[in-house]
Structure formats: structure tokens, C-alpha cells
Amino acid sequence: MPQRITIADAARHVGESVEIPGWLYNLRKSGKIVFPILRDGTGIMQCVALKSALPEDVFEELKHLTQESSLIVRGTIRAEPRAHGGYEMDIESVEILQKVSESDPYPITPKDHGVDFLMDHRHLWLRSQRQHSIIRVRHEIIKAVRDYFDDHGFTLVDTPIFTPAACEGTTTLFEVNYFDNDKAYLTQSGQLYNEADAMAFGKVYCFGPTFRAEKSKTRRHLTEFWMVEPEMAYADLEEIKRVAEEMVIYVVGRVLEKRREDLKILERDVAKLEGVQAPFPRLSYDEAVKNLQQHGSEIQWGGDFGGGDETILTQQFDRPIMVDRFPSAIKAFYMAPDPDRPEVALGVDVLAPEGYGEIIGGGQRIHDLDLLLRRIEEHQLPREAFEWYIDLRKYGTVPHGGFGMGIERCVAWICGLEHVRETIAFPRILYRLRP
RNA sequence: UCCUCAGUAGCUCAACGGUAGAGCAUUCGGCUGUUAACCGAAGGGUUGUAGGUUCGAAUCCUACCUGAGGAGCCA
The missing domain is CATH 2.40.50.140 (Nucleic acid-binding proteins)
Incomplete structure (x- = not known):
């Protein structure tokens, strides 16, 4: 043989x-x-x-x-x-x-096909060359992310998928009716549990699927997507930004090193990826708003960026940019306020270049017990559900923080794809559950 | 949820008020170096659904269904 x-x-x-x-x-x-x-x-x-x-x-x-x-x-x-x-x-x-039957031939021919047809045949579409390259790059990105954290003292501590309470807004949660006395939801973020894990292990990360019941129908949204979330005890905003920058550079470098052939098949302009080096431009929210107004945006201080705003901002740079210190009012309850300017939060977003938008969101969390209690009240959250989270501020609280990076948006950016639906084998998007 | 656009052969599209057509795929024939091979032939259609206007509708109008792009929200 x-x-x-x-x-x-x-x-x-x-x-x-x-x-x-x-x-x-x-x-x-x-x-x-x-x-x-x-x-x-x-x-x-x-x-x-x-x-x-x-x-x-x-x-x-x-x-x-x-x-x-x-x-x-x-x-x-x-x-x-x-x-x-x-x-x-x-x-x-x-x-x-x-031998595949002549009377029922393989539907995906080497010629062009439309999006709807290909999505209906996603189980077969995965056999084509371009999809192979994307999935291999995705694999490399995930492996690089894990290697980065594993090599920098982080412990993988995965967080639950079923959660009793919301991390952010409750309107975008998927409800699960199974647990007798409690409503359960599919997680939108492992962050709150990550904070408990960070107080136990110092530096941790979780990596898994997250679910958002947003009625978003754009090229950047999936209802089920994968996210890696590091969380660090004794870290301030500057440290969080440093780690995010270093990790992104490492991941892009790994793909360039190991999957250059696939980038070629995807016709990706690798020069744009090779330019992803430190330092990433850093802007405050204040500077970003001023910049956007100068470029004709309608944005006012206090408002969130629209999709067009992100594009205006990122087009001015050749690498990802970091925008920090957003108004506290538009951020989640756990975001730490800037001690010098309480109206802004110590949060940071990393925006990918070429119009790919936000790939990372994170920041420093509130570690002061009284302030956290006040915020829970202001946001009208049920205190009972957060008792364990409040405990973290009672027993050895320290400044801490982290971020979350959406894998699919990262894959779309690195591969240069028009839509996130190709970044995962079986995408779950609004109005599409099959195959 | 809202706005815009599109549904014609298995697929990608043309015909835009007057007999529904091409390329690919499939079948048959030809070709010893092809590169989404090429050349010749054949089969393949209730034009998304329902109603309306008209002598006549794929084409115009209304509603619905399905999909795409975008907005808001977000990674």
C-alpha cells in the first residue's frame, strides 16, 4: 500500500x-x-x-x-x-x-453566486478555498490571542454562559426558561465573573461565545459571537491600554508570519497590516469630538459615536486608534470615573483602521464600595443580584480592569472582509438560524 | 423597529407594455498540458405570492412574503 x-x-x-x-x-x-x-x-x-x-x-x-x-x-x-x-x-x-449524482449535482460551481444562495449552502460553502483561508486565519488569531495571554502570566478561567443578571442593558438579552426560581439569560460578557477571577488569580482571561439580542442588521453584527476578555488586578487605564495595544500587534504579527498564503488568497493588502505597530494613536473623547466636528460630524459632547463617526476618525490614521475617557453617562454602571474629572469614565475603545470600527472595548472598573453601591442604585439594578459582585469591593478591593475583543470583527479586519458573516463557520445573524 | 433596493432556468444575469434569452452547471459529441479550459449540440420557465389596471403584464399599481444594504444599538 x-x-x-x-x-x-x-x-x-x-x-x-x-x-x-x-x-x-x-x-x-x-x-x-x-x-x-x-x-x-x-x-x-x-x-x-x-x-x-x-x-x-x-x-x-x-x-x-x-x-x-x-x-x-x-x-x-x-x-x-x-x-x-x-x-x-x-x-x-x-x-x-x-460519485455525486449527475441529476443532483453539487450546487456551488466555480462561478459567481449570490449571498443568499451561499448562506443557504453554508455547510457546503465551507469547502471553498476562500472560506478555508478565512477560517485558518481565524484559527491563527485565536491561537495567537491565547498564546499572548498564556505567555504573559494570565490564567484562563472561563465564565458561565447562563447568567442570572445583565452585564449591560437588559433589552438585548436572550432569556432562557429552565431554572425553577430564576430567570436566566445567555451571557453578553464574562466581565463581572472575570473581576471575581482576577481578585483570585491576579491576571485572568476568558474566551467564549456571547449573545446579543440586538436588532442589528449590519455588516459588523452577529447575534452570537466570540469574545476574549482579559481582566487584571492592580491595573489602571494606562496598563489596560498598553496590554490591548501589545496584544493586537502580536496577533497581527502572528497572522503575517504564519498565514501569509491565506492573506494572499483573500487578496488582503498586507502592507496595511505590516503598519500595525506601536504606538497606536491615542485620543481622548474630547479630542475625538472636536476632530469629528472639524470634519463635519453632527456629534455633540455627551453623545456616542455613530458608524460614520468611527470611519471619519479611523481614516485619518494608518493603524488602530485608542479613544478614552468617554462621558460616564453613556457607559456601563461599573466603569470607574476619572478622579480628576468625574463626568468622564476611565474607559477605552480600540478602533480598527479601514472602517472596521470598534474591535475592543474596556477600561478600569469601580473598586470603591460606596461608589459602586450608588451606581447600582442610580441604574435601578436589583442589589440582591449583585451581592456577590459587591463582595469583591468588601474583601480586599484594588484598582482593576480589562477589556473585551470581538474575534469576528478582528478576523474581518485582518482578512479585509466586507461582512462578519464569513468570519465564523455557521454565523448566527438577525433572521438567519439555518444551516 | 425604520428607510432604501432586489426577487425571471439549479446558479449569475438580460429582456423594462407586444412570441421569455445568454453564460455557467447537467447530458451527448470533439480535442494529449488544461488553469473559473475551449468548440458544437440537447434538455431545462405558472417570471416570489395574492389581487388590480390594460386588447395585452416579467415589465405599471396595491398588499404580503423572502433577501440584501443602511440607520439606531453594540464587540
Whole structure:
């Protein structure tokens, strides 16, 4: 039996007789020679079958093979400059596991398709080259994020998905009716639990899915998305900004190092990613508002940025920017106020360049017991639900904070995608639950 | 939730008041180096649904359904 290899490994088996299990990606034929294009999940490789070199029935079978039929090809690997990827297999024999029916052919052809059709066939769309590249970049981003935190003294302490109380507004929560005496919700953030974990371990992070029942129908929103959230005890806003900047630079660098081929398939302008270096421009909210007004925005001090505002702001820079000290009034109850200017909060947003918008939001949390109690009251939150959270301010409270980074927005930015729906295998967006 | 746009062959689109068409996919034929291969032929349609205007509607009008883009909200 020949050795079984993958297409990604083909270069190391030149001249050897091997077998590759896979699927038929495409087939080109020209009389007495056919070129089956094989994919196996690790890559795509052209094979060559000559009528004169094969038994009649094998050649005929191959000639009529349909797209996405499953097969094992056996033959010899050869370096071939005419083939994409530089290697080719001279087919000696094939084993067809299943021939896709001609009467019900594979729906995704090598030609163009519309968004609706592709989304309805997402389970098959994942087989195409472009989707492979995106998912591989996503994998690298997640691995780089984990490596960054693992190598900088953070402990992974994951937080629950079912939560009894809201982290932010209650209008955007998914309610779950299961627990007898309590309403439960799907988490929108692990942050509150992260704070407890940080008081136990110092530096922690969580990484998992989060859920937002927002009626958002834009290219930047998913109802279910993945978020990484670090939280640090004894950290102030400047430290939080430093870590966010360092992590983003590390992640972008890793993708450039390991997944350059995929960025090429995605036709990403890597020069734009190579420019992602320290220091990121830092603006205060005050400066950002002034800047936006000068560029024709209607924004007034006290208001939140609109989608257009983020674009105006980020277009002026060649790398992500950090905007801090937003008005406390538009931020969550737990945000620490600036001691010198209580009307602004010690929060920071990181905005990606090229119009990709907010990828990180974070800041310093309130660590003073009395102030936290006051804020819970002002926001009319049920104190009972927050008793455990309040405890963190009773037993050895310290300045602390962290941030959350949305993985899908980060993938969309690094890959240069128009829409976040391609950044996850099975996206959940408004009005779309299937497949 | 609101605003805008779009639904025609399996897919991508054309026809914009007067006989519904092309490319790809599928089938058959041709081609020994193709690169979304190419060349020839065939099959494939209640034009999203319901109603209306008209001698005549894919085309104009109304409602609904589905999708896309955007707004608000957010990562």
C-alpha cells in the first residue's frame, strides 16, 4: 500500500508513489488527457490522468466524475511549474467512494453566486478555498490571542454562559426558561465573573461565545459571537491600554508570519497590516469630538459615536486608534470615573483602521464600595443580584480592569472582509438560524 | 423597529407594455498540458405570492412574503 499523505505535505514526497484521500474540486479534460483537481482540506492539487497510461474503464470513470465526488487517488508526485502550488500527481489508480449524482449535482460551481444562495449552502460553502483561508486565519488569531495571554502570566478561567443578571442593558438579552426560581439569560460578557477571577488569580482571561439580542442588521453584527476578555488586578487605564495595544500587534504579527498564503488568497493588502505597530494613536473623547466636528460630524459632547463617526476618525490614521475617557453617562454602571474629572469614565475603545470600527472595548472598573453601591442604585439594578459582585469591593478591593475583543470583527479586519458573516463557520445573524 | 433596493432556468444575469434569452452547471459529441479550459449540440420557465389596471403584464399599481444594504444599538 502506498503511503497516505496530505496535499500540504506533497512537496516532501516528490518522486514517491503515494495516495491522497479527498474530494474532486474541479475537472478539466482535453480529449485523451484529464486534469482532476483534488482538494483534501489541507490544500488543492492538480492531478493528471493520461488515457494511454491507464486502463480504459479507470480513465472513462475519471472523465465523467462529478464535482465534490469523494475519492482516493494514487500515483507519483512530481514538481510541475505549470500547476498551481507547483506540484502535480500522475495518477496510477483511483478509488471512488461516492460519485455525486449527475441529476443532483453539487450546487456551488466555480462561478459567481449570490449571498443568499451561499448562506443557504453554508455547510457546503465551507469547502471553498476562500472560506478555508478565512477560517485558518481565524484559527491563527485565536491561537495567537491565547498564546499572548498564556505567555504573559494570565490564567484562563472561563465564565458561565447562563447568567442570572445583565452585564449591560437588559433589552438585548436572550432569556432562557429552565431554572425553577430564576430567570436566566445567555451571557453578553464574562466581565463581572472575570473581576471575581482576577481578585483570585491576579491576571485572568476568558474566551467564549456571547449573545446579543440586538436588532442589528449590519455588516459588523452577529447575534452570537466570540469574545476574549482579559481582566487584571492592580491595573489602571494606562496598563489596560498598553496590554490591548501589545496584544493586537502580536496577533497581527502572528497572522503575517504564519498565514501569509491565506492573506494572499483573500487578496488582503498586507502592507496595511505590516503598519500595525506601536504606538497606536491615542485620543481622548474630547479630542475625538472636536476632530469629528472639524470634519463635519453632527456629534455633540455627551453623545456616542455613530458608524460614520468611527470611519471619519479611523481614516485619518494608518493603524488602530485608542479613544478614552468617554462621558460616564453613556457607559456601563461599573466603569470607574476619572478622579480628576468625574463626568468622564476611565474607559477605552480600540478602533480598527479601514472602517472596521470598534474591535475592543474596556477600561478600569469601580473598586470603591460606596461608589459602586450608588451606581447600582442610580441604574435601578436589583442589589440582591449583585451581592456577590459587591463582595469583591468588601474583601480586599484594588484598582482593576480589562477589556473585551470581538474575534469576528478582528478576523474581518485582518482578512479585509466586507461582512462578519464569513468570519465564523455557521454565523448566527438577525433572521438567519439555518444551516 | 425604520428607510432604501432586489426577487425571471439549479446558479449569475438580460429582456423594462407586444412570441421569455445568454453564460455557467447537467447530458451527448470533439480535442494529449488544461488553469473559473475551449468548440458544437440537447434538455431545462405558472417570471416570489395574492389581487388590480390594460386588447395585452416579467415589465405599471396595491398588499404580503423572502433577501440584501443602511440607520439606531453594540464587540
